Amino acid sequence: MTTLRRVAGKLGALLLTLFLASLLVFFSRFLVPGDPVSFLLRGRKPSPEAVAQVTAQYGLDLPPWQQYLNWLTGVLQGDFGRSLQYRQDVSQVIGDRLPVTLGLVIMAGTMIAVVGLTAGIVASLNRGKVLDRAVLIGLTVLGAIPSFVGSIVLIAIFAVQLGWFPSFGSGEGFFDTIYHLVLPSIALAIVFVVLVGKVTRSSMVEQLGREHVEVATSRGLKRGTVIRRHVFRNSIGPILTVSGVLVAGLLVASSIVEAAFGLAGIGSLLVASVDRLDFPVVQAIVLLIVTAFVVVNAIIDVLEPWIDPRAAAGAGAR
Amino acid sequence: MSPSPVMPARGTGRRVASLVAAGLGAALVLTGCSGAEPEKAQPAEWELTAQTDAPSGDLDSFTWANYAEPYSLDYAYAFDYADNMVLANVCESLMRLNPDWTLSPGLAESFAHPTPETWVYEIRSGVTFHDGTPLTAADVVASMSRHLDPAVGSSWYSNYQNVASIEQTGDMQVTVTMTGPDSQFNLGMGGSAGVIESAATLAEKGADYGNSTGGVNCTGPFSFGEWQSGESITLERYDGYWDPELTARSAEVKFIFMNDANARTNALKSGEVDGGWMIPADAVPQLLDSDQGDMLFGLNTAVNNLIISDLEGPLGDVRVRQALLMALDRQGIVDAAVKGYGNTTDVLTTESVWDGASDAAIASAFGDIEEYPYDLEAAKKLVEEAGVAGEELTYVTAPISSDFNVYAQATAAAAEAIGLKVNIETVTPNAYTALFSDPTAREGVDLFYTSWYLSSPDPLEMYSVLRTGEFSNYGEWSNPEFDAVVNEALTIEDPAARSEKTAEAQQIANEELPWLPMFEAPVTLFMGERITGVAPSIAFLYYPWAATIGAR
Numbered sequence: 001m002t003t004l005r006r007v008a009g010k011l012g013a014l015l016l017t018l019f020l021a022s023l024l025v026f027f028s029r030f031l032v033p034g035d036p037v038s039f040l041l042r043g044r045k046p047s048p049e050a051v052a053q054v055t056a057q058y059g060l061d062l063p064p065w066q067q068y069l070n071w072l073t074g075v076l077q078g079d080f081g082r083s084l085q086y087r088q089d090v091s092q093v094i095g096d097r098l099p100v101t102l103g104l105v106i107m108a109g110t111m112i113a114v115v116g117l118t119a120g121i122v123a124s125l126n127r128g129k130v131l132d133r134a135v136l137i138g139l140t141v142l143g144a145i146p147s148f149v150g151s152i153v154l155i156a157i158f159a160v161q162l163g164w165f166p167s168f169g170s171g172e173g174f175f176d177t178i179y180h181l182v183l184p185s186i187a188l189a190i191v192f193v194v195l196v197g198k199v200t201r202s203s204m205v206e207q208l209g210r211e212h213v214e215v216a217t218s219r220g221l222k223r224g225t226v227i228r229r230h231v232f233r234n235s236i237g238p239i240l241t242v243s244g245v246l247v248a249g250l251l252v253a254s255s256i257v258e259a260a261f262g263l264a265g266i267g268s269l270l271v272a273s274v275d276r277l278d279f280p281v282v283q284a285i286v287l288l289i290v291t292a293f294v295v296v297n298a299i300i301d302v303l304e305p306w307i308d309p310r311a312a313a314g315a316g317a318r
Numbered sequence: 319m320s321p322s323p324v325m326p327a328r329g330t331g332r333r334v335a336s337l338v339a340a341g342l343g344a345a346l347v348l349t350g351c352s353g354a355e356p357e358k359a360q361p362a363e364w365e366l367t368a369q370t371d372a373p374s375g376d377l378d379s380f381t382w383a384n385y386a387e388p389y390s391l392d393y394a395y396a397f398d399y400a401d402n403m404v405l406a407n408v409c410e411s412l413m414r415l416n417p418d419w420t421l422s423p424g425l426a427e428s429f430a431h432p433t434p435e436t437w438v439y440e441i442r443s444g445v446t447f448h449d450g451t452p453l454t455a456a457d458v459v460a461s462m463s464r465h466l467d468p469a470v471g472s473s474w475y476s477n478y479q480n481v482a483s484i485e486q487t488g489d490m491q492v493t494v495t496m497t498g499p500d501s502q503f504n505l506g507m508g509g510s511a512g513v514i515e516s517a518a519t520l521a522e523k524g525a526d527y528g529n530s531t532g533g534v535n536c537t538g539p540f541s542f543g544e545w546q547s548g549e550s551i552t553l554e555r556y557d558g559y560w561d562p563e564l565t566a567r568s569a570e571v572k573f574i575f576m577n578d579a580n581a582r583t584n585a586l587k588s589g590e591v592d593g594g595w596m597i598p599a600d601a602v603p604q605l606l607d608s609d610q611g612d613m614l615f616g617l618n619t620a621v622n623n624l625i626i627s628d629l630e631g632p633l634g635d636v637r638v639r640q641a642l643l644m645a646l647d648r649q650g651i652v653d654a655a656v657k658g659y660g661n662t663t664d665v666l667t668t669e670s671v672w673d674g675a676s677d678a679a680i681a682s683a684f685g686d687i688e689e690y691p692y693d694l695e696a697a698k699k700l701v702e703e704a705g706v707a708g709e710e711l712t713y714v715t716a717p718i719s720s721d722f723n724v725y726a727q728a729t730a731a732a733a734e735a736i737g738l739k740v741n742i743e744t745v746t747p748n749a750y751t752a753l754f755s756d757p758t759a760r761e762g763v764d765l766f767y768t769s770w771y772l773s774s775p776d777p778l779e780m781y782s783v784l785r786t787g788e789f790s791n792y793g794e795w796s797n798p799e800f801d802a803v804v805n806e807a808l809t810i811e812d813p814a815a816r817s818e819k820t821a822e823a824q825q826i827a828n829e830e831l832p833w834l835p836m837f838e839a840p841v842t843l844f845m846g847e848r849i850t851g852v853a854p855s856i857a858f859l860y861y862p863w864a865a866t867i868g869a870r
Contacts, residue, residue: 040471044397044755046789047475049468057469086547087390088529096530096547160584167590168581169549169574262576264548275748 007302014298021290022075026068029279036060036277040084058084075287081280085273090284094266100170101265103177104257105250107185108192112246116193117239120200125227127205135197143194147253150187151260158183168262184261188253192246199242203235210234237304244300248293362658364615366840366854368418373851373868377568380849380867383582383594387548387575392528393513394464397473402510402859403595404551404573407566409536411512412439412458413504415860417853419617419670419775421508425453425537431811434499435482441490445560447516448541455486460517462494474511476789477503499809501816502782505774509860539566539865550574553864567851567868579719586610592846593867595858599656599721602842611846616854618841619671620771621663622655624729624834627753627792628764632706632738639831641700643690645732652837654728655721660839664689665828666770666780668838673775674813675820683777683821687828697736707737711764714743716750725767725836753792760792771856778807778816781823784832795832 037055046054055061058081059070074081080090123135145153159167171180207213208231216226255267266285273281388401396405414424423429426439445453462484465472472478480500487493496503506512519527519535526532530545537560540553551573555566574591576582583601585591589610597605597613605613626633633639648662664687672680701707711733715726730740743763752759753766772779781804782788786796800823807819827833843854850870852863 044473044475046471047468047479050471050475053468054471082525085389086529087392087395088526088531092531093547160588167584168576259578262549262578262581264546269548275746277748 010298010301014294017294018287018291021294022072022287023068025283025286025290026071027064029283030064032277036084036279058082071283075284080284083273083278083281085276085278085281090280093269093281094284094288097264097266097269100177100181100263101251101254101258101267103170103181104184104188104254104263104265105247107178107181108188108250109246111185111189112192112196113243115189116196117200119193119197121204121232123197123201124204124208127208132201136201139194139197142190145190147187147191147256148260150190151184151257154183154187155260170263170265181263184257184263187260188250188257191253192249195242195246196239199238200235203238204231207231207234240300240304244293244297247296248289251289251292362653364659364840366616367614368617368855369853370612370614370845371850371870373567373849373866373870375567375869377849377867377869379570379572380568380592380846381572381574381590382864383576383585383591384573385575385579385582385594385596386577388551390528391534391542391545391551393461393510393515393534394470394472394474395528396510396513399596399859404553405510405513405534406538406858406860407540407553407571407862407864408534408538408542409510409513409515410538410862411508411510411860412514413508413512415508415773415775415857417617417855417857417861417863419619419855419857420673421505421775424508424512425458425514426507429504431504434809434811435496437494437496437504438487439492439494441492442560443490445537446558447519447537448535448556448558449516449519450558451516451518453514453537454517455488455490455492457517458492458514459484459486460520461514462492462512464520465511474506474509477506477509477511499811501808501811502774502776502778505776505779508775509773539564539862540571543570548575564862564865566862566865568864571864571867586844586846589846589848592849593844593852595841595843597842597844598719599659602657602659605844609847611844614843614845614854615659615840616843616856617670618771618838618856619668619773620769620856621666621668621838622660622725622767622769622836623666624725624765624836625768625792626765626795626831626833627760628762629793629795631764632704632709632711633764633793635704635706636830637700637704638706638738639834640690641697641704641736642729642733642738643831643834644693644697644700645736646728646834646836647692647732648836649692651724651728652839655724656837656839659842660837662837663835665824666833666835667772667777667824671772671775671777671779672817672820675777675817676814679814679817679821682818683824687825694735701736701738708739710739710741712741712743712762713765714745714750714753714763715767716745716747718747718750722767729765729767754790773859776813776816776820777824778804778820781820781827782808784827791832793832795830797826797830797832800826800830 036058037051037060040054059067062070071081078091082088083090083093086093119135119139123132126132155167158165165183166180169180171177213226213230216230251267254265255271258265258268259271270282270285273285384400384403386400388404389395389398390401391405391408393405393409396402411424412426413421416422425442425445427442428440430438432438439458441453441455441458447453464470465474465478466481480496480498480503482495482497484492484494494503514537516535523532528534530547533542533545539556539559541556543552543554545551553571555569559565576585579598582594583598583604586594586605587608587610593611602613626639652658652660652662665684669680669684672683713726713729715722726742730742733740749759753763783790784795785791785801785804803819803822803826807816807823810816810819841854841856843852845852848870849867851866851868853866
């Protein structure tokens, strides 16, 4: 019962957040200088009737609140409007590019999880030793490399010099796509590995010093078992929380990597659309990122007590 | 600094939005891995190539680097390099604009001009669309009528602004009636304004016509294959193509969108991509040395100008405009912005667009004009006479490519050298584009840069936009004598007689400087070692250039 109520509460908060986000996302476009119609004209000489008709076609002649209602009604039905730039349904424009970004985020996410967790665990188990310091220094160095620098270096070495990987494009078919996404995923993962690695380390270190770990060890349980059952399981809360933040970070950071590798993902689409005043596309992508962020974090909130019973106890007591 | 137009000219230029200019200039962006470039001690030398060697055989496929993704393949919106360079190979127009910038019959086998107000087109028989259906007069009427439909909002509306009606007047005949004499209408039919699409396809695709899912169904040597949104467009050879001269030599051509100038240069140098138009200026010296293919230069119709967008400020005085032009080190700008591959000019058209002009017209348009050699002392004197010393100008630029910075800095330096202050305002590329369409965006702006190309073989295209009240007359320059000359020229059917009037207009613009002409540069092209057969020319916007490319 409490679980159900808690989930319902989360859901309500989630919907409210999304609603507020939709307001922000929609009305912020009126703060941006520039007229979408003048973008559509791109310097061409129009007939006055055409200007009026085109304005009406995109609903730009209506008062803002009316535009918002029309937009929201559409969005709730999965219709994000028409892209001014591509003269195509926004859902189509984004749908064409979403797989690339998702592939990139999934591959980078996997790398971050594997490398970050491994580095964090290894460091924590060797706390104070040379290996710990080496991992920490390594992570700090990686963390200082911005995605665009990483992209340039990776292209220069592995695409141009060695010719092992392609320098642009997202490939065709499953394996070719993965092959094309290797370098971009690495470029994207680099910065975030640090975050996961450091959080994992500190969380593990904290648990290793806990009384129950010492008790378990003194009871003669094997070190491996203690670490799996007591240390790692209890450390997972902060790691999950950080991972929730990562999702939005990855989606946003993908724009830089996509641009560098010539990938047609939603990140590079967002950048291009902002510059071209293609509001329907910008609004849809921002809403998508906000939604992904909010939903992932809600899921983590719900999952956390299930993984770590202490969190449930804490929540109940609150 | 006398005008030294590169080649025989004709044509007028169509306006260039900033993005277009980006294409041209996009060259420069920082080239990290550019290797050692010879310091330009000696002036750049180049030759225009009219036609490369004929192919030795056919190809399965070749790839082409585009600096940007087309907005649309709908001919009504195909207005920029990125759109037209693809579309030209898929869709055909009533007339054909050839690489030497002449017009010849296209989908219209012939045309007649029985009265000053009517154009009668005989439609070619035996032509089929890519879906196999035959071309009919009804398709022509449907295609052309779209430009008149306000709901379409065609980019080529200005070509049709004097059209009263478009009607089928025979089995294979279409008659266009104008509201008055208009010598320019037929000249525009070689460009995207004259493209013919299947009426059935237009009806069936509706709003999705020409976008990445809808595609197009035209009559060109290549058919629309696949459009991978954001990445590439693939065209396939159309086996039912009507013209044996232009049947595609390659079974497939793939256009890859590479916005990053550096990435494009790398791909061309490494042979990853077979070719590309509008090579980044920084890359030209590198590619000239490359053993991966040939760096080529072709006929252009563009002139790089400074648009004077406020005649109520200091630049309203013609002496100040003249002074600024004389203070600009235009050869220096050519060297810095396009690595020397260009020629300074004092007029707004290239000789290449003066097709059918009389010798007398060419002589007066390019010879009997005012020259504005670099002369700071004379320029300073003019500014003092005008009494505007110390006044401030606003120059708007955008980080579109590094040459934009060259134009901005050079203009500021020139103005300051003659006693004016300059405020350089940097805006986003989009806001920059708005300067060309939105009068409110030009408020308080004195100057901005453009590369303006013409889309028809008549220099009148350039001067008609500078008439009083015209959409692209950004500074609202008004000269009744000029208007009268241009308006009269527009009604003259005979190209030679018309060119003499146009030469008068060119002389007035040369004296009055509503825009400051800086230089003209050839079209650049890189062709990899696998391929040959292309004709380097700005006609790549409207002529099926990819069809002639085959195996080297």
